[in-house]
Amino acid sequence: MNYDRTSPAWIKAKMDIKDLRFQKQWGQNFLIDGNVVENILSALDLTPEDTVVEIGPGLGALSERLIERVEHLVAVEIDRQLAHELARDFPRIEVITGDILKVDPTVFPRGAKVVGNLPYYITSAIIMHLLESAWDFDRLVIMMQKEVAERISASPGSKDYGVLSVITQLYCEVDYLFSVSRSCYMPSPKVDSAVVRLWPKPERDRSIVPVVKAAFSSRRKTIQNSLRNVYSPDKVSRALQRAGLEPTRRAETLSLGEFRQLAEAIDEA
Numbered sequence: 001m002n003y004d005r006t007s008p009a010w011i012k013a014k015m016d017i018k019d020l021r022f023q024k025q026w027g028q029n030f031l032i033d034g035n036v037v038e039n040i041l042s043a044l045d046l047t048p049e050d051t052v053v054e055i056g057p058g059l060g061a062l063s064e065r066l067i068e069r070v071e072h073l074v075a076v077e078i079d080r081q082l083a084h085e086l087a088r089d090f091p092r093i094e095v096i097t098g099d100i101l102k103v104d105p106t107v108f109p110r111g112a113k114v115v116g117n118l119p120y121y122i123t124s125a126i127i128m129h130l131l132e133s134a135w136d137f138d139r140l141v142i143m144m145q146k147e148v149a150e151r152i153s154a155s156p157g158s159k160d161y162g163v164l165s166v167i168t169q170l171y172c173e174v175d176y177l178f179s180v181s182r183s184c185y186m187p188s189p190k191v192d193s194a195v196v197r198l199w200p201k202p203e204r205d206r207s208i209v210p211v212v213k214a215a216f217s218s219r220r221k222t223i224q225n226s227l228r229n230v231y232s233p234d235k236v237s238r239a240l241q242r243a244g245l246e247p248t249r250r251a252e253t254l255s256l257g258e259f260r261q262l263a264e265a266i267d268e269a
Contacts, residue, residue: 005061006034008186014059015035020081022187029081031061031117033184034194036143043141043177043197044113047072051109055100055116055142060086062115067092074108076100083264099125105135114140122147122171124164131171132206140172140198149176163216167209170256172198178184201202208263215251215262222248229265 003010011030014020022028031037039267040078044052051072057063059082067090074094077083083097096103101122114137118126123144152168153176154160181192203248214230215223224247227236240247245258245264252267254262 005067029185051112084148105133109138113138117143120145144190211263239265
C-alpha cells in the first residue's frame, strides 16, 4: 500500500479509522512536511549499524524512514494508542510506552543517536533530563519551539541567555540547523519551530548545575545576591574573589569559562 505519513489526508484517515484524537495535554502536533523529515535524517548521518532513540514518534512519519535505514530503533511514546499503532505498523521498532521524563536514559544503548519532535511544554525539561544523566549518546537532533532553540544557542549578554543556554553549551556543541514554519504541522501550533543538533562534549561535570541554577535564581539581582539565595554570604564572597569575578555582575554576562571558574571556586571556598 502506498501512502505518505506526512500527508494531512492520510493522518486524518488514520485517526478516523482508529478513533484517535489529538491530545492537547501532550502537545501533539504531527509533521506534514516531507522535506523537514529528509533534513532531519541528513542531520543524523545514519549508517545501518546505528541505534536510534526517537522521542515522541506520533504516527510514525519519521519512524518509517528511520527503520528503513537502521537496524535498531527505540521509540518512546507517552500516548498508549499511538504506541500500540506504531508497534503494530512496525514490528521491528522497540516501542516503549511512557513518559520520557520517567525513563532513565542509561537504559538506552550507549552511542545511540537521539531524535525527536519535542512537545513544547516540556522541551527544556527533556533536554535537561538527557544531559544531566550519565548516558553516553552520539548526538541529539531535536525539533523544538523556536524560542527554546534560540535560548539554547544564545550568547552571554543576550536576553535569551540563561540556565538552559549555559548547561546545554557546557555539555554540548550546539548547531542551530534550520527553522520550521508552524504550517509544517497538523494541527498548526501558534509558534514556529527549529531543529537543533547537540554534540556531547567528552566531559560533563554535573557538579556545575547547582551553581548555574543558583546564579540565575534571581535574574535581576547581582550574581553575589543571587548566589546568597543558596550559599552563605562568606562562601559567596570567597568564591567570587577566588574566581576573579566582580560581585556586581549579573549571571547573564558570565561566559562558559567564567561559570566553570565560579563552580570550582565555590567547591573550594
